[in-house]
Amino acid sequence: MTTSALSSRWSSLPFTSPPLLSRPSTPKEEDQPRYYQLIEKAIEPNMISPVETETVQGIFELVPKTLRQAVPSAKRRFLREMEEDRRLALKKAILDYILQDSAEQDRLGVPIPVKPSNSAGRHQYPWHEMVNRTRDFMKSDLFITHPVMNTILYHFQTKYGDFRLIDIPHLREVMPLTMVNFYKNVKQSSLAAAERLRYEWLPEVCEIVDSHRDTVEDWMPQDSGLRMKKMDRFFNSIASLMSNLLRSCVINSIYDLVDLIE
Known part of the structure; x- marks a missing residue:
C-alpha cells in the first residue's frame, strides 16, 4: 500500500472542489475596480458592528502589561489598524455573499467567474476501493x-x-x-x-x-x-x-x- 501511494500520479486537470470546501469569490482583473468600489462605498459604516470591548480586552491581556504601558502610542495604532482591517474584511464578506447570486452579479456589474480548482489528491486514491471493501467487511462480517x-x-x-x-x-x-x-x-x-x-x-x-x-x-x-x-x-x-x-x-x-x- 505504501509503495502504491508513493508511486501515485495525480491528474493535472482541474476538478471542482467539493461543495463544503469554500473558496473566496474573485472577479476578473477588469472588474476589480468596480468590485473594490462597491466594498468601499456601497456598504455603509453603520452596517458594520463595532469591535466588542471584551474582545479588545482579551487581545491586550495577551500582551505583557509592561509592554502596553511602555508604548501607549503603539496600542492606539494597533487599535486603528485592527478596526480598519476588520471593517474591510466584513464589507468584503458581505459583498461576496451578495455576489453568490448571479442576478446580483448582473445588477451590480461584477460577474464572478467559476474558478476551477485542482483536487489536491482528493480523488483516485489507489487504496480507495480496498478501504471501502474492508470497511464493509468489518461492518457486515465482523460486526x-x-x-x-x-x-x-x-x-x-x-x-x-x-x-x-x-x-x-x-x-x-x-x-x-x-x-x-x-x-x-x-x-x-x-x-x-x-x-x-x-x-x-x-x-x-x-x-x-x-x-x-x-x-x-x-x-x-x-x-x-x-x-x-x-x-x-x-x-x-x-x-x-x-x-x-x-x-x-x-x-x-x-x-x-x-x-x-x-
Whole structure:
C-alpha cells in the first residue's frame, strides 16, 4: 500500500472542489475596480458592528502589561489598524455573499467567474476501493460497529477492568510461602475467578445480547439462508470479542504475578 501511494500520479486537470470546501469569490482583473468600489462605498459604516470591548480586552491581556504601558502610542495604532482591517474584511464578506447570486452579479456589474480548482489528491486514491471493501467487511462480517459489541466491551472495561484471575493482594498478605502453598493459593484464586466469570459475567453478556435483540434483527437479511450465515458470523464475532477480553485478563494477571515475584 505504501509503495502504491508513493508511486501515485495525480491528474493535472482541474476538478471542482467539493461543495463544503469554500473558496473566496474573485472577479476578473477588469472588474476589480468596480468590485473594490462597491466594498468601499456601497456598504455603509453603520452596517458594520463595532469591535466588542471584551474582545479588545482579551487581545491586550495577551500582551505583557509592561509592554502596553511602555508604548501607549503603539496600542492606539494597533487599535486603528485592527478596526480598519476588520471593517474591510466584513464589507468584503458581505459583498461576496451578495455576489453568490448571479442576478446580483448582473445588477451590480461584477460577474464572478467559476474558478476551477485542482483536487489536491482528493480523488483516485489507489487504496480507495480496498478501504471501502474492508470497511464493509468489518461492518457486515465482523460486526465491529454493532451496538452489542460496543456495549459488551464497555461493560467489561467498566466492571472488570481491574479484574485478575490471581488474587495478588491476598498473596502479598500471606507471603512468604513455600512453592506448594504458593501453587495452591494461585490455583484456588484462579478457580474462584473463573467461577465468577462463568456465573456472573457470562449471564451479563447474554442479557446484553437479549436487550439488543431488535437491533440485531435490524442488521440481519430477510433471506433465511443468508440470515443463518449472518447470525453465525455475528455470534462468532461476539465469541471472538469475549475471548480477547479473557485473554487480556490472563495477560494482566501474569504481569501482576511476575511483578510480585520480582
